[in-house]
Amino acid sequence: MTVTSAAPAAAPATVGAPAGTHHSTHHGARAGAHAGAVPSRLFSQGLIGLTRIALGFVFLWTFLDKTFGLGHATPRDQAWREGVSPTSAFLSSRDGIFGELFRPLAGQAWVDWAYMVGMALVGTSLILGITMRLAAVGTVCLMGAVYVASLPLEHNPVVDKHLVYAGSAITLALVGAGRSLGLGRWWTALPPVRKLRWLG
Numbered sequence: 001m002t003v004t005s006a007a008p009a010a011a012p013a014t015v016g017a018p019a020g021t022h023h024s025t026h027h028g029a030r031a032g033a034h035a036g037a038v039p040s041r042l043f044s045q046g047l048i049g050l051t052r053i054a055l056g057f058v059f060l061w062t063f064l065d066k067t068f069g070l071g072h073a074t075p076r077d078q079a080w081r082e083g084v085s086p087t088s089a090f091l092s093s094r095d096g097i098f099g100e101l102f103r104p105l106a107g108q109a110w111v112d113w114a115y116m117v118g119m120a121l122v123g124t125s126l127i128l129g130i131t132m133r134l135a136a137v138g139t140v141c142l143m144g145a146v147y148v149a150s151l152p153l154e155h156n157p158v159v160d161k162h163l164v165y166a167g168s169a170i171t172l173a174l175v176g177a178g179r180s181l182g183l184g185r186w187w188t189a190l191p192p193v194r195k196l197r198w199l200g
Helices: 019-068 088-092 099-105 109-126 132-150 161-174 184-186 191-195
Strands: none
Touching: 019 109, 019 132, 088 099, 088 132, 099 132, 109 132, 109 161, 132 161, 184 191
């Protein structure tokens, strides 16, 4: 007597689901994750751009207030355009570690021009998002000088806002912050800037 056994039927890959459902579900999950990442990326880029603009406004406002005496930190009759040195009061009051180095600079025209032009250029560069590398170097020079002149610090033994400004400018330049809410993408695509990368 010969016993014939039927081959077991192959079980479907997914019970109750049509073919291709597993692949579609996986693809849909990836698409959903990508869609969720887009708003997050746009938010972070926007935040970087706003941070850059805010930092630039700090510098540009200082230039405008000291030049025209807008009545906030600088009274109108103490404005640079009225012939008053924008750096003399600060430098002449230095009595810290490097006071003897900075006090003789008070009231010198070249110091006033270097400080004010530097503030204007750095502020404009950061707001527009162009020449970010130069803006970072300018920020380090300006804020570094003020930091050294302020030693010893009054409210913190090591860190003050000038170091924070300098570090922020360096970070913004390294991450290409000029491309976010700025003209950085257009600027870096210009032929002269592509050849001279330090202008980026």
